[in-house]
Amino acid sequence: MILTGFQLRSARKALNLTLDKLSKSCEVSKITLIRLEKNTSNLDYIKCYPTDIEKIYNFFIQQHIIFTDKNIISLNLPIENKSLDNNLTRFQFIVSRTAINLSHRQLEKFINLSYGALRKFETKNNLYYLQSYKLPISDIIDAFHKFGISYPNNLTVEINTQS
Secondary structure, eight states: OOOBHHHHHHHHHHTTOOHHHHHHHHTOOHHHHHHHHHHOOTTSBOOSOHHHHHHHHHHHHHTTEEOSSTTEEEEOSOOOOOOSSSOOBHHHHHHHHHHHTOOHHHHHHHHTOOHHHHHHHTTSOTTOBOOOSSSOHHHHHHHHHHTTEEOSSTTEEEEOTTO
């Protein structure tokens, strides 16, 4: 039960939790969580008391977020499986954006989709398949692929070791 910086940040963002809410939910101090998120690179393991890691890990497991490898995060819920070529769930989108550490404004410039559209994607639930009339979802997927992100299935995100 070990978590990486990528997994901690991404799981929190996927659940739309503030650091305060996560701190209260898993009973780990907010200061510890801030330090872990700020000082841990994507694929480095978080370093804190084993009891704190266990609390954080178990909280995410209870929320159906699983970590099968240090560079993978998945949502363990039933979903209608769709083609991976042109479909991206809200979960995958927010985890990917968190992994590459781009704000909505920065991502807007990179994928040429409006700030409002990007924000709207994140207001949906994690099982929602993104839809855009201005840009094929495959273009968003391709943009994330350039950062070393891949999607083994509809509720999983994997980053390569160079990210």
